[in-house]
Amino acid sequence: MPSVLSQRRKPVSPNHVSELRQLLHDTSAELRTSTDVDYDRSVARWSKAAVKPAGLVVVPTTTEEVSIVVKYAAEENLDVAVKGGGHSTAGASSTDGGLLFDLDKMRTVRVDSDKKLFIVGGGANWGDVDQAAAPYNLATVGGTVADTGVGGLTLGGGYGWLSGLYGLSIDILIQCTVVLANGDVVTASEQNNADLFWALRGAGQNFGVATEFIFQAFDVSPDVYAGLLLFEPTPHNIQRVTEAVNRTYAINSAGQIKVAGRGTGGMGFMRPPGLDAAMIAVPIIYFGTAEQGQAVYRDFFDLDPKISTMSMVPYAEINKFLAPPYGLRASMKGAAFTLPLRPAFVQKLFEEYQKFGDGNDDAQGSILLWELLDTRKVTELDAGSFANRGTHGNVLICPIWTKPENDAAYREWARHINEKFKKELADHSGEEVGPAVEVTTIRGRKKATQFYGNYDHYDEKSKDIFGDNYEKLQALKTRYDPGNVFNKLFSISPLAN
Known part of the structure; x- marks a missing residue:
């Protein structure tokens, strides 16, 4: 198999399309080019900023059809991408001129x-x-x-x-x-x-x-206690909400946490539809009764939120109430934090968020969210090559906009906010900050990269994401994909022959 180190990936040519049609003629797989009616639907993405014009879309119906096409694409050195949900704002599920698998069928x-x-x-x-x-x-x-x-x-x-x-x-x-x-x-x-x-x-x-x-x-349970609390973003409220986060989600000296695995959600800033101003947003999902959830989250309810949508809702609905609309432009930039949060830092981030929204009319839907959960189970387990297990949490820095000319500027804003989180970790977390950070876990010690690879990381390399697992992954890559056919998201370089 050719090495990607010496050969650039090829775009799809008319001859490739013809040969693939012949290879798949007895199958149910569908081929779509830019002149076909469903092509645009295949290359559409959750973020329009991640859309790229594939040279050919293959819509398989079976694993065997995927096998035929993958083997051909590898032999022809074609650029390959795979679309499932199409949520990658980094463009990892898109290809410019290459071969796209759309797994919709x-x-x-x-x-x-x-x-x-x-x-x-x-x-x-x-x-x-x-x-x-x-x-x-x-x-x-x-x-x-x-x-x-x-x-x-x-x-x-x-x-x-x-x-x-x-x-x-x-x-x-x-x-x-x-x-x-x-x-x-x-x-x-x-x-x-x-x-x-x-x-x-x-x-x-x-x-x-x-x-x-x-x-x-x-x-x-068929129903979950869930919803959204919104608070006026006064300095006093920012102080009190931040303190409530710390009391509710921080692990105490006895290794206990108030939400005890059953409560999750976040704290951040957004401009909800129908409101003219930015608000402090506290999404809550609690796996229990309303009475139990109200007791666990009492510190938030006692702050008298301006709006509360909390209620018992069907479990199948909780993955919908924080979903931004499909088809805008967005970047889901990742960062990391440790508890307790400093109210002064949260206040500074709100000022940055408000300034960004006030200065950019097409970015009003942007979100900045500290993701909150009981991290003990994630930290305790150790399955797979995932290198980000620790007691820290993830941050979603999510500019959402409409104008293509703002792509670079708004991604730069996300990078700017990310740098503030990195500095906060370095200055105030009390932990080492670097490409492989020691964190205490229930089962001992392990390394945590503090980079969640499903979020965008513009400046980090694959070694940063996979940390101490990178060399083992390289060896496995050499065995299973020596030509680096699959290279779209934090590509792992095969070892040189």
């Missing part, structure tokens, strides 16, 4: 209620899983936005509303079916191809096209 979910398993097609999104599971009162660790793809989120680690109880998506992943760069179809699990299974759980986009996932499912 592999959007299946089967529920084995007896064994408590979900068997999920590679093109499904988390809303599909939620809806299929609802009649059985089952759930698994999925995303926090319904139209996020199952594959992309899982292969990058996968935080979800249930992470406080069960860990990451990769922690409850039982098996994965993958098409490798040479076209081979393999199943990976703890029992079969265990080294590949390790790599897939955190760096999976580098190793193939995942066409099926099997997840462990868990019993959930």
Whole structure:
């Protein structure tokens, strides 16, 4: 197989289209070029800023069809991308002139209620899983936005509303079916191809096209106590809300936390539709009764929020109430933080957020959110190559805008805010900050990169994301994808021959 180090990826040519049509003529796979009616739907993305014009879209219906095309693309050195949910704001599910797999016709979910398993097609999104599971009162660790793809989120680690109880998506992943760069179809699990299974759980986009996932499912109540609290962003409120966050989510000296795995959500800033001003937003999801949730989150309710939408809602709905609309321009830039938060820092970030919104009329929907959960379960477990386990949390820096001419400037704003979080960690976290940070865990010591690879990291390299796991991943990459066919998200370089 050719090395990507010496050969650039080719765009798709008319001859490639013709040859693939011949290879797939007895199958149900669909080929779409720019003149076909559904082409635009295939290249559309959650963020318009991530849209690229694929040279050819392949819409497979089976794993065997994926295998035929992957083998051909590798032999022809074509640029390859894979679209599940299309939520990558880094453009990792898009290709400029190359071959795009659109897995929309592999959007299946089967529920084995007896064994408590979900068997999920590679093109499904988390809303599909939620809806299929609802009649059985089952759930698994999925995303926090319904139209996020199952594959992309899982292969990058996968935080979800249930992470406080069960860990990451990769922690409850039982098996994965993958098409490798040479076209081979393999199943990976703890029992079969265990080294590949390790790599897939955190760096999976580098190793193939995942066409099926099997997840462990868990019993959930049909209704969850959830909603949004909004506060006027006065300095006094910022102080009090920040203190409530610390009391509710910080792990105390005895290793306990008030939410005890059942409460999750966040704290941040947004401009809700219908309101003219920026607000402090506190989303809450509590797996229990309203009375239990009100007791756990009493510190917030006692602050007299301006607006509260808290109520008992169906579990399948909680992945919808924070979802920004599809088809704007956005960047989901990641950062990290540790508790307790400093009110002065939160105040400074609000001033930055307000200044950005006031100065840019097309960016009013932008969000800055500290993601809050009980981190003990994520930290305790150690499945896969995911390198970001620790007691720190993730931050979503999410400029959302409409004008293409502002792409570079608004990404630069996200970078600017990210640098402030890095400085805050260095100056006030009391922990070492660097590419491989020692963090105390329940099971001992381990390294945490403090970079969540499913978010955008403009300046970080793959070694930064995968930390101490990078060299082992390189060795596995050399074995499973020596030509670096799959290279779109934090590409892992195969070792030189």
